[in-house]
Amino acid sequence: xxxxxxxxxxxxxxxxxxxxxxxxxxxxxxxxxxxxxxxxxxxxxxxxxxxxxxxxxxxxxxxxxxxxxxxxxxxxxxxxxxxxxxxxxxxxxxxxxxxxxxxxxxxxxxxxxxxxxxxxxxxxxxxxxxxxxxxxxxxxxxxxxxxxxxxxxxxxxxxxxxxxxxxxxxxxxxxxxxxxxxxxxxxxxxxxxxxxxxxxxxxxxxxxxxxxxxxxxxxxxxxxxxxxxxxxxxxxxxxxxxxxxxxxxxxxxxxxxxxxxxxxxxxxxxxxxxxxxxxxxxxxxxxxxxxxxxxxxxxxxxxxxxxxxxx
Numbered sequence: 001x002x003x004x005x006x007x008x009x010x011x012x013x014x015x016x017x018x019x020x021x022x023x024x025x026x027x028x029x030x031x032x033x034x035x036x037x038x039x040x041x042x043x044x045x046x047x048x049x050x051x052x053x054x055x056x057x058x059x060x061x062x063x064x065x066x067x068x069x070x071x072x073x074x075x076x077x078x079x080x081x082x083x084x085x086x087x088x089x090x091x092x093x094x095x096x097x098x099x100x101x102x103x104x105x106x107x108x109x110x111x112x113x114x115x116x117x118x119x120x121x122x123x124x125x126x127x128x129x130x131x132x133x134x135x136x137x138x139x140x141x142x143x144x145x146x147x148x149x150x151x152x153x154x155x156x157x158x159x160x161x162x163x164x165x166x167x168x169x170x171x172x173x174x175x176x177x178x179x180x181x182x183x184x185x186x187x188x189x190x191x192x193x194x195x196x197x198x199x200x201x202x203x204x205x206x207x208x209x210x211x212x213x214x215x216x217x218x219x220x221x222x223x224x225x226x227x228x229x230x231x232x233x234x235x236x237x238x239x240x241x242x243x244x245x246x247x248x249x250x251x252x253x254x255x256x257x258x259x260x261x262x263x264x265x266x267x268x269x270x271x272x273x274x275x276x277x278x279x280x281x282x283x284x285x286x287x288x289x290x291x292x293x294x295x296x297x298x299x300x301x302x303x304x305x306x307x308x309x310x311x
Contacts, residue, residue: 006053007151008122009129011043012115014060014106019262030133031065032266035273035280039260040066041095043133048098050148052129055099056122058106058115067103072096111232116214117222125216127154132210134261136269137163139254146253150213153187159247160218160239163211164188165257172197175207176236178250188250190243195236206250208236209257218242 017029024032030040044055057066073092080089106118116130129147137146144152150161167175176195180188194203212235221238242248258269274280 007051008054009047009052009131010056010058010116010119011131011133012058012112013063013066014058014115028063028065034270038069040133042136043131044098046145046147047129047131049145050151053099056102056119058118059103060106070096070101111234113222113225113233113235113238116235117219120219123216127213127215130212130214135210136258136260138256143254146211146255149253150211150251153249153251154213157247157249159249160215160242161213161249161251163209163253164206164250165209166205167207169202169205172202177203178206179203180250186252190248190250193236193240217246
């Protein structure tokens with residue numbers, strides 16, 4: 001049973017994950033491992049650390065593994081206890097106890113905006129978070145989680161809030177880019193958004209990344225939004241209109257983002273996170289050494305004959 005009060009967070013997870021085929025033929029992309037956890041669990045843990053007590057997954061066909069992962073497995077817990085693995089049994093049990101979990105189907109792949117709209121019945125007229133699990137975000141020690149950074153701005157300033165990252169101009173065409181006014185360090189009042197701008201149409205170097213805190217007003221705008229790019233209901237289009245009705249803030253978040261949306265970036269994320277863990281770092285370096293690869297001071301991987309192997 002979902003609680004009566006407390007922060008809520010939506011996870012749009014209905015995508016087919018075709019970039020990872022054939023691995024995702026039966027396994028949801030969100031359940032692919034990133035070191036020792038599925039990708040989706042990093043986002044859920046961030047939401048919980050940000051004060052969210054209700055997690056809503058907007059799912060599609062073939063996503064049952066996500067439900068099973070966050071459900072309790074009495075049989076597995078008992079088996080682990082019988083084998084003397086009490087620590088493993090505790091870890092497995094704690095996954096199901098992190099929050100109250102609910103699931104709603106997105107019946108058609110009609111875009112991120114439509115996925116958010118599917119979660120309206122669970123939000124009950126209150127502000128809510130949205131996490132796109134492809135973006136795994138790790139905040140620095142002592143800093144609040146990225147979603148909590150957005151909630152803090154919302155609690156202080158009202159309105160809706162999105163996470164921003166400064167990107168090179170040549171990469172702006174991959175993201176939704178903002179036009180806005182810097183009102184204080186790291187905080188913008190957003191005036192407009194441009195989805196994947198072409199050359200010459202980039203309004204700034206600040207891109208919207210996969211974290212949002214949205215006011216319930218967004219649902220009205222999503223319902224009235226016409227299909228946009230890809231014949232889908234675009235969240236960006238609704239946010240553009242929302243910004244004319246109430247404040248829309250952009251926060252330059254503190255933290256590191258690991259993009260897990262493609263095989264190449266998932267591999268980079270796996271290596272990057274392994275290198276940040278003391279128990280795994282030496283394994284990576286030893287394997288590079290075995291392959292005759294040296295890591296230079298600029299991060300480039302170079303073979304022993306001096307040829308660049310990767311970067």
